[in-house]
Amino acid sequence: MSDPLEAGPLESGPEVADDTRPPHAGPLSQISAALVALAVGVAGAIGSVALGLGRMTQPGPGLWPFAISVVIVVLSAVLVVTGRKLEDTERFSKASLLTAAGLVTLILLAWLLPLIGFEIPSLLLVFVWLRWLGRESWRTSIVVSVLTVAAFYLLFVVLLQVPLPRLI
Incomplete structure (x- = not known):
């Protein structure tokens, strides 16, 4: 009886997945998606400040939403800069x-x-x-x-x- 682990090389995941993925939408879509996320992050930060950030010893209700919004803004800004080179956006389908x-x-x-x-x-x-x-x-x-x-x-x-x- 043969060992199934020695049956030979398996197909790699990315090549199989590429056949079923929709085509790449292009750099404009990548940048646009990053800008939308950036706007959401900025709106979240503004809303969080309106809730009140409080102090480090007594955090206000807006502190955690503000922290998350800042992370969204930073990551979105990175995507705006690097987005033209990425190919992970998909066309609308x-x-x-x-x-x-x-x-x-x-x-x-x-x-x-x-x-x-x-x-x-x-x-x-x-x-x-x-x-x-x-x-x-x-x-x-x-x-x-x-x-x-x-x-x-x-x-x-x-x-x-x-x-x-x-x-x-």
Whole structure:
């Protein structure tokens, strides 16, 4: 009986993956994506300062969002400078619509959260992501959605007593 480890060289990952990847979008797309991320980082930093940074001994609510925003700004600036040489952006395709759908559902979650609490929007978000974005079965999508929201409810509302907007 032969040893499967000695069967010969395996195909390398990148060559196989290149056949299925959409074509490279080009340096303009790379720079544009970096500029969008840079704008998001700057907006986050401005919003964080408005929340209040506090002091090192007594951090304010905006300190961590500010720190993360600064990291986003720095990394985005690096991408703006080096982006022309990179080839990891992909042209928009049908798969890009899934990412857009995910973003739209997150925006809907943020909009609905203060209006009707976190339970229903979170349940719908997890369900939509599993069923339509992840192509899971109806049963799996329903069960995992309910269990996920129940776990978050127990963790944040019951155990940590975080004041989330909620129906229950």
